[in-house]
Amino acid sequence: xxxxxxxxxxxxxxxxxxxxxxxxxxxxxxxxxxxxxxxxxxxxxxxxxxxxxxxxxxxxxxxxxxxxxxxxxxxxxxxxxxxxxxxxxxxxxxxxxxxxxxxxxxxxxxxxxxxxxxxxxxxxxxxxxxxxxxxxxxxxxxxxxxxxxxxxxxxxxxxxxxxxxxxxxxxxxxxxxxxxxxxxxxxxxxxxxxxxxxxxxxxxxxxxxxxxxxxxxxxxxxxxxxxxxxxxxxxx
Amino acid sequence: xxxxxxxxxxxxxxxxxxxxxxxxxxxxxxxxxxxxxxxxxxxxxxxxxxxxxxxxxxxxxxxxxxxxxxxxxxxxxxxxxxxxxxxxxxxxxxxxxxxxxxxxxxxxxxxxxxxxxxxxxxxxxxxxxxxxxxxxxxxxxxxxxxxxxxxxxxxxxxxxxxxxxxxxxxxxxxxxxxxxxxxxxxxxxxxxxxxxxxxxxxxxxxxxxxxxxxxxxxxxxxxxxxxxxxxxxxxx
Numbered sequence: 001x002x003x004x005x006x007x008x009x010x011x012x013x014x015x016x017x018x019x020x021x022x023x024x025x026x027x028x029x030x031x032x033x034x035x036x037x038x039x040x041x042x043x044x045x046x047x048x049x050x051x052x053x054x055x056x057x058x059x060x061x062x063x064x065x066x067x068x069x070x071x072x073x074x075x076x077x078x079x080x081x082x083x084x085x086x087x088x089x090x091x092x093x094x095x096x097x098x099x100x101x102x103x104x105x106x107x108x109x110x111x112x113x114x115x116x117x118x119x120x121x122x123x124x125x126x127x128x129x130x131x132x133x134x135x136x137x138x139x140x141x142x143x144x145x146x147x148x149x150x151x152x153x154x155x156x157x158x159x160x161x162x163x164x165x166x167x168x169x170x171x172x173x174x175x176x177x178x179x180x181x182x183x184x185x186x187x188x189x190x191x192x193x194x195x196x197x198x199x200x201x202x203x204x205x206x207x208x209x210x211x212x213x214x215x216x217x218x219x220x221x222x223x224x225x226x227x228x229x230x231x232x233x234x235x236x
Numbered sequence: 237x238x239x240x241x242x243x244x245x246x247x248x249x250x251x252x253x254x255x256x257x258x259x260x261x262x263x264x265x266x267x268x269x270x271x272x273x274x275x276x277x278x279x280x281x282x283x284x285x286x287x288x289x290x291x292x293x294x295x296x297x298x299x300x301x302x303x304x305x306x307x308x309x310x311x312x313x314x315x316x317x318x319x320x321x322x323x324x325x326x327x328x329x330x331x332x333x334x335x336x337x338x339x340x341x342x343x344x345x346x347x348x349x350x351x352x353x354x355x356x357x358x359x360x361x362x363x364x365x366x367x368x369x370x371x372x373x374x375x376x377x378x379x380x381x382x383x384x385x386x387x388x389x390x391x392x393x394x395x396x397x398x399x400x401x402x403x404x405x406x407x408x409x410x411x412x413x414x415x416x417x418x419x420x421x422x423x424x425x426x427x428x429x430x431x432x433x434x435x436x437x438x439x440x441x442x443x444x445x446x447x448x449x450x451x452x453x454x455x456x457x458x459x460x461x462x463x464x465x466x467x468x469x470x471x472x
Contacts, residue, residue: 130407
């Protein structure tokens with residue numbers, strides 16, 4: 001790992017617990033309006049279906065739209081299936097912005113602080129810069145830079161995102177380590193020549209729910225249980 | 237100022253003392269090689285002439301090149317005038333990278349910390365992202381995001397830089413305040429609809445050296461003596 005000069009982090013699921021954060025916010029929102037629904041189910045569907053919206057932008061089937069826009073549309077489609085009343089644009093906007101304030105995993109803040117003492121670190125996320133700034137401030141995470149999808153006007157796993165971030169960091173791809181829980185994201189980064197680290201987040205989709213199988217040992221450069229373990233592995 | 241939601245900062249001269257920092261580094265470099273020169277004069281000329289190189293990129297007379305490349309070229313042209321020996325590419329690279337590590341003004345770190353407690357803050361600089369990351373880490377400054385010229389592939393005072401940064405911040409231009417010492421930079425930001433704050437840096441070019449006259453009271457939204465005064469004015 002001695003050639004690594006900077007770190008990039010997937011954000012949703014890897015640094016913050018979108019599932020617990022969204023369920024809490026939706027429950028509070030619903031309680032205040034006397035609306036009940038299967039919030040955990042809705043949150044899983046929201047996460048699952050927004051990936052389809054991202055893919056349409058990535059493949060050029062639709063013009064650039066940021067994550068707020070895509071999350072509003074995805075929620076508009078899901079709401080009837082979960083028995084929600086018709087949601088106004090203002091309400092959809094409010095719900096989409098729930099993705100801006102999510103709790104960090106217990107090791108994230110300390111792990112990132114230790115890693116940053118040695119390495120510049122930035123998120124590489126499908127969120128946009130404004131979202132990531134709010135997310136970091138709310139979760140108490142400090143970065144050296146913020147690479148949102150709007151910087152590249154393209155979504156992961158498009159190579160432009162991984163390579164674009166490495167270029168902005170002033171690094172060759174092999175000098176950057178990309179840290180994520182999602183094997184497909186790690187695979188795309190590795191295909192661009194980045195170093196990769198799998199960090200286990202067994203609760204991302206809820207206890208016992210496995211969406212992607214973890215990578216095999218040889219598929220990534222490092223496998224760690226959390227960011228504290230990564231910090232130790234990197235000599236931080 | 238109640239509509240301001242985020243702050244942008246010019247960097248060289250406004251947050252860091254490039255002049256003192258470069259003179260110190262060049263003196264050390266020269267002493268180690270038994271090279272003497274008018275370092276203060278060279279540094280002023282370097283700063284002055286690199287603006288011409290930036291303008292060529294801005295006006296499309298040449299392709300995109302980052303600040304390191306432009307500073308190398310400018311120094312290559314200046315070296316003979318200041319009696320320096322022929323400089324190798326490696327040496328030019330080393331000298332250009334002196335712009336990556338410059339001391340903060342005495343109020344910068346504390347002022348920025350106070351401002352960031354209330355407002356997201358980022359540099360908007362003609363430096364590139366990698367340079368700004370190194371600069372911030374070396375000077376002990378923390379930002380919420382980093383807007384280098386390479387994000388926009390354009391240099392200030394082109395409107396794309398001010399407006400591009402506002403867009404990435406998720407703000408209307410009038411919701412962003414741009415803080416700088418240079419009146420021409422402030423004027424260009426104001427023409428894009430940004431709020432502006434002049435911060436006095438009387439030592440930027442050396443004691444008693446005035447390169448641009450300060451703006452008149454009505455030309456900017458705020459005029460402050462340093463960032464601590466700005467923090468107080470913004471209720472931070």
